[in-house]
Amino acid sequence: MLTCINAPDGPEIIVCCGSGGVGKTTISAAIGLHGALSGKKTIVLTIDPAKRLADSLGLKRFEADAQQVPVENCIVGKDSPGSDAALYAMMLDAKHTFDQLIARYAPPEFQKKILKNRYYQHLSNNMAGSHEYMAMEKLYEIFNQNEYDLIVLDTPPSRRALDFLEAPQRMLNILGHNFFMRMFKPYLKAGRWGVRFLNIFASPVLKGVSKVLGKQVLDDLSGFMQLWDDIMFDGFSRRATAVKELLAGNKTLFLAVSTPQRLPMDEAIFLSKKLLLNEMPFGGFIINRVNFCDSDLEKQGFDPDKVFENTRIDPGLKEKLIAAHNNILKMAENDARSVKRLIDKTGLEKNVLQIPFADSEIVGLNDLYRLSRFFTR
Amino acid sequence: MSAKTKAKTKDGLRIAGDKRASIAGSSVTKEPVDSWLDRLLSRRLVFVMGKGGVGKTTISIALASVAERLNKKILLAEIGDTDAIGRLYGNKTLTEVPLRLTQHIWGARVDPKAELEAYVRAHVTPGFIAGKIIRSRLFEYLFDATPGLKEVMCLGRLWRWEKEENSPARATYDLIIVDAPATGHAMSLLRLPDLLINMIRVGPVANQIRGLQRLLKNRQKTSLVLVSLPEELPVNEAVEFYSMAEDTLDMPVAATFINCVYPVAFSRMELQQMASIESSARDFPFSAVNKLIAAARILIRRQSDQQKHIKEIHAKSTGHIQEIPFCFTNDLTINQIRELSSFIRHHH
Numbered sequence: 001m002l003t004c005i006n007a008p009d010g011p012e013i014i015v016c017c018g019s020g021g022v023g024k025t026t027i028s029a030a031i032g033l034h035g036a037l038s039g040k041k042t043i044v045l046t047i048d049p050a051k052r053l054a055d056s057l058g059l060k061r062f063e064a065d066a067q068q069v070p071v072e073n074c075i076v077g078k079d080s081p082g083s084d085a086a087l088y089a090m091m092l093d094a095k096h097t098f099d100q101l102i103a104r105y106a107p108p109e110f111q112k113k114i115l116k117n118r119y120y121q122h123l124s125n126n127m128a129g130s131h132e133y134m135a136m137e138k139l140y141e142i143f144n145q146n147e148y149d150l151i152v153l154d155t156p157p158s159r160r161a162l163d164f165l166e167a168p169q170r171m172l173n174i175l176g177h178n179f180f181m182r183m184f185k186p187y188l189k190a191g192r193w194g195v196r197f198l199n200i201f202a203s204p205v206l207k208g209v210s211k212v213l214g215k216q217v218l219d220d221l222s223g224f225m226q227l228w229d230d231i232m233f234d235g236f237s238r239r240a241t242a243v244k245e246l247l248a249g250n251k252t253l254f255l256a257v258s259t260p261q262r263l264p265m266d267e268a269i270f271l272s273k274k275l276l277l278n279e280m281p282f283g284g285f286i287i288n289r290v291n292f293c294d295s296d297l298e299k300q301g302f303d304p305d306k307v308f309e310n311t312r313i314d315p316g317l318k319e320k321l322i323a324a325h326n327n328i329l330k331m332a333e334n335d336a337r338s339v340k341r342l343i344d345k346t347g348l349e350k351n352v353l354q355i356p357f358a359d360s361e362i363v364g365l366n367d368l369y370r371l372s373r374f375f376t377r
Numbered sequence: 378m379s380a381k382t383k384a385k386t387k388d389g390l391r392i393a394g395d396k397r398a399s400i401a402g403s404s405v406t407k408e409p410v411d412s413w414l415d416r417l418l419s420r421r422l423v424f425v426m427g428k429g430g431v432g433k434t435t436i437s438i439a440l441a442s443v444a445e446r447l448n449k450k451i452l453l454a455e456i457g458d459t460d461a462i463g464r465l466y467g468n469k470t471l472t473e474v475p476l477r478l479t480q481h482i483w484g485a486r487v488d489p490k491a492e493l494e495a496y497v498r499a500h501v502t503p504g505f506i507a508g509k510i511i512r513s514r515l516f517e518y519l520f521d522a523t524p525g526l527k528e529v530m531c532l533g534r535l536w537r538w539e540k541e542e543n544s545p546a547r548a549t550y551d552l553i554i555v556d557a558p559a560t561g562h563a564m565s566l567l568r569l570p571d572l573l574i575n576m577i578r579v580g581p582v583a584n585q586i587r588g589l590q591r592l593l594k595n596r597q598k599t600s601l602v603l604v605s606l607p608e609e610l611p612v613n614e615a616v617e618f619y620s621m622a623e624d625t626l627d628m629p630v631a632a633t634f635i636n637c638v639y640p641v642a643f644s645r646m647e648l649q650q651m652a653s654i655e656s657s658a659r660d661f662p663f664s665a666v667n668k669l670i671a672a673a674r675i676l677i678r679r680q681s682d683q684q685k686h687i688k689e690i691h692a693k694s695t696g697h698i699q700e701i702p703f704c705f706t707n708d709l710t711i712n713q714i715r716e717l718s719s720f721i722r723h724h725h
Contacts, residue, residue, distance in 0.1 A: 019429055021429050051613065122572075208507065212493075212497055213519070217523055261708070262708040307665040311666050316647070320642050322669065325668075331705055334707045359678065361682060
């Protein structure tokens with residue numbers, strides 16, 4: 001499914017979406033490795049990798065710069081990657097990225113004020129959408145550095161796979177300078193140092209709101225918007241528009257990652273429909289941790305008595321072995337049904353890649369390498 | 378302990394939690410009548426927390442079903458927009474108004490916006506100004522822009538349900554079980570009162586926040602339950618959650634449910650027997666018996682991976698740990714969840 005990575009005009013950005021807990025980070029890393037092994041200088045932007053995976057990628061917590069992944073450490077049989085395979089990884093951190101942007105774009109005399117503003121602190125840390133927004137900022141920054149042939153973006157964990165696309169816009173609506181000014185301008189009055197304050201008495205609506213929320217909230221908000229307004233917002237909205245265009249263009253490929261469970265599958269289906277509706281480039285589904293039953297016992301007409309005919313075995317163990325086999329079979333059937341449902345609902349049979357449930361947990365580069373081989377099919 | 382763990386189990390489907398319970402039972406005299414489960418269900422408010430996809434809704438409903446048998450009136454409150462509870466109860470759509478799902482269980486969805494509107498109407502006079510505020514774009518804007526406002530409104534709704542009485546001194550609901558939002562950071566919701574009290578200091582919302590803080594920190598009234606999976610990331614998050622719940626929130630986790638635990642199906646003797654069958658049939662690697670053993674090995678491997686993670690939870694957790702057996706399905710039905718609830722009742 002991802003053979004297009006090899007092509008010279010293949011995607012330059014791959015965005016992995018999906019609900020939390022489906023293995024997005026691992027899949028993103030494996031796609032990154034696949035890209036690097038295909039000869040592209042690749043970077044994986046990841047959110048919160050499991051500790052051992054982060055270790056194998058050479059990532060350290062609180063380290064915000066790109067780290068080169070020691071690909072040469074990964075040797076599977078004789079098939080070791082060439083030395084020119086370059087893979088980088090970077091950990092995204094919303095608060096850090098926000099602060100970096102302030103340091104880069106805000107004049108020094110305003111920086112402290114912004115960083116100390118209570119509203120800013122919430123915005124950069126807790127506000128819904130701030131992680132998604134920052135992922136986009138970083139994506140744009142790295143794309144424009146023109147240093148990498150391929151960027152793989154692992155989206156922030158959320159229940160709804162689509163949050164990644166919608167949250168930044170919601171956030172920009174809030175930070176939107178025009179939007180803010182249109183509503184608040186009539187009530188802003190000049191303060192002593194040229195900073196305008198919110199005159200809540202000018203509007204019964206504001207007065208009512210301040211009665212419920214308290215005036216402090218409005219003051220923090222308007223104080224922040226004053227700083228934001230003059231210095232920052234233009235850049236933010238310009239970049240957001242540019243990122244949107246970038247994501248909708250032919251350089252990008254969206255992938256929906258899921259496991260066969262009901263909720264993530266529904267999210268993946270929803271995501272694909274929404275992307276296609278908006279004419280965004282949808283690459284397909286990666287269904288992770290699919291159970292397959294290699295045993296063909298069922299087809300042969302499975303008769304437990306016959307199977308154990310020539311084997312001396314404890315009757316209790318015999319029953320347990322049959323039960324275990326039936327459970328494996330049941331999981332495989334469930335997963336097959338779940339994948340069939342996905343295909344029936346989307347009609348995208350050719351764009352479904354199933355990754356079998358791994359024999360062991362994927363923690364090392366060799367595990368990632370084995371995983372990445374599925375993308376060549 | 379290891380000698381007892383080795384003890385042969387009669388039933389292949391017995392799970393690890395089962396075993397552990399019997400171990401505890403043999404070293405400590407019988408569990409006190411007032412078990413962790415009784416204590417948990419005697420609270421007013423139970424938050425079911427955890428990473429996305431670990432099974433919070435399943436555990437919420439299972440707990441409600443256990444409480445139902447104690448003749449309690451339960452409200453299952455869903456925060457977020459997934460509709461998971463309603464879907465399980467015959468595709469119902471839950472709203473702000475509690476809907477009766479079974480004889481003892483009601484279900485509702487917390488709608489922060491409706492709650493804020495109710496606030497404005499209650500505190501702003503005259504009424505036409507309140508209406509004007511609610512309809513204004515500015516209100517819409519502030520609702521989105523004020524950090525934590527949505528979350529605090531969610532908590533406010535829960536607070537009001539907790540206070541609700543259908544006759545004097547008779548609470549409408551004995552127990553409110555909250556299927557908490559599946560954000561990566563389940564903490565933020567419960568941390569909000571502490572954070573917001575610095576931002577919103579006066580006015581009715583501030584008063585509500587103080588009331589909320591009192592309710593949340595009262596350990597006789599509110600408990601946190603954590604749901605996790607025996608996998609690396611959920612366990613890491615659980616471990617982080619324990620210390621934050623205790624230190625930052627001052628609301629220690631009362632119980633942890635480890636979901637989807639593969640059954641410990643084979644005793645050591647059985648494993649030995651399997652190995653000897655395999656080696657004697659080495660010339661027939663594709664014989665039916667070997668295929669059966671190979672299938673069993675898949676489960677054994679997964680089960681032993683899981684046990685490593687479960688051990689870590691045991692090392693770090695506060696409160697009781699309850700393992701929930703994996704049901705070998707992708708989509709639990711309400712009846713399967715009820716079966717899990719009888720499992721919890723019998724194995725706690």
